[in-house]
Amino acid sequence: MQAPKKQPTILFIFGGSGDLTYRKLMPALYNLYLDKYLPDQFRIISIGRSDFSNTTYRNYIKKGISEHSRRKDCLKIAWKEFSELMEYYKADLESEKTYKSIAGYVKNYEDEWKAKATEIYYMSIAPQLAPVVAERLHSAKLMTDPARSRMVFEKPFGHDLQSATDLNIRLGQIFKEEQIYRIDHYLGKETVQNILALRFANALFEPLWNSHYIDYVQITAAENIGVEDRGGYYEQAGALRDMVQNHMLQLLCMLAMEPPLSFDANEIRNKKLDVLKAIRIWHKDEVHQNAVRGQYEAGWIEGKQVKGYRQEKNVAPDSKVETFAAVKFYVDNWRWKDVPFYVRTGKCMHSKSTMVTIQFKPAPQYAFPNEAAETWRPNRLTVSISPQMDIRLRFQTKQPGPQMALQPVDMIFNYSDAYGGEDKQPEAYETLLEDVIEGNATLFMRADQVEAAWEIIQPILEAWKTRPPVDFPNYAPGSWGPEDAEALIAKDGYHWITLPDNEKKKR
């Protein structure tokens, strides 16, 4: 069967000269083009303040694609045709004049298809500029047809609960919720979406997926790089805002949600919202027992000297901003009663590794002699999200030989063996951009989800602000974070789980 034709579309990229466009958006759009996912009638209108002609802009983007596309040597194919879909305009997004020009552009099309095209406005700009742009679009009477106009908001969405709520209220006054696509790029990752397939397309796991059989859940998003040139942004954010409020809570929702009735966008989002609403909100007096922060010092990673966070560009020399956060959450509902969800993330850690682990309870009774096993808690399901992409189920086996000696082994589903190499898997931004073009909001955050996530994070932010850290910097680059993070989990009798080094993929 032939796929239905896609609606003609014009994609405006506000911030077309910026880093996100260069490293993520354009490589994703080019791959969508090569895979024939873009509408036949399609244009990309990039806007920035830098000086570019169409030719110099296209060359600049070509370089970005060659450096960052998952496909190697892809520019040999169809680059010319793709590049002609892009136009660059130098304009100030704070000026009303810019929107008059956009309105003129949108409304005075010479080509008939453009007059009927879907308009997408992608905010690839600083978060403080995005609300200004939304107001300007509204004043210029753009985005008036909800069926044909959409706006994409990058993260962070708000700086705290109040600012996110205020922004949602204002956007709700001038646009329809279904026009607003709030990106969380983790939701576009293949391995993250696969959590839904694993849980809800197999009857095998569901009977075990609850507090009767699961001891605890861990979510790790470790990076082996520092903040690089994003110090200015990071000083306003920190690890809790940058990763936990969005990506990590979304992962937790995928693991903890009830089975959806359908894949309708609102059905999935309702089920995830139920999880967010059930997460126990720590009182400010409880925060210090349940949340840990850290900041990396100067040191070495794999023989390379690295700066401490406080020496990074645009970072204050006495900065109190956390580059590591670990939090213990509980989801207070029937399914998850008393099951801890340990979440940790950090920069400049031992390795790049995003993974979730479901640790099952031990067998209720063992007939084996005590010395037979190294561990009596062998059953664990690990989903490696990136850069490793696999799912492994660990169970106990008998080691060959005359003794009854038990040894845990892994049964592994590996993406590259099953579906080809990494360059065959679409990048998160490919999936998400295609969804925006198609008008499918399932993988995007709804206003109430964003606010529910901020409600969970807000008391931690406040407790940390009232009690500034006294031991920063407190972890070495290349480590797994501060000692307090080990203590957070050790006091419950557990430890953080990592993949053995020899099985990790380098970034």
Ligand SMILES: NC(=O)C1=CN([C@@H]2O[C@H](COP(=O)(O)OP(=O)(O)OC[C@H]3O[C@@H](n4cnc5c(N)ncnc54)[C@H](OP(=O)(O)O)[C@@H]3O)[C@@H](O)[C@H]2O)C=CC1
């Ligand atoms: N970069 C990344 O890896 C990630 C970024 N994000 C989010 O994406 C958004 C963009 O980030 P990023 O690309 O890194 O930021 P950059 O600072 O690299 O880019 C900002 C862009 O906005 C343009 N711009 C700024 N002010 C104006 C103005 N008044 N008029 C017209 N254009 C303007 C800049 O144009 P010019 O430079 O020509 O002046 C530039 O193109 C942010 O919200 C960020 O939080 C989210 C996840 C990852």
Ligand SMILES: O=C1O[C@H](COP(=O)(O)O)[C@@H](O)[C@H](O)[C@H]1O
């Ligand atoms: O959103 C962000 O995510 C990246 C990590 O993303 P990943 O896809 O490489 O896991 C993080 O580096 C960045 O600080 C944060 O803003």
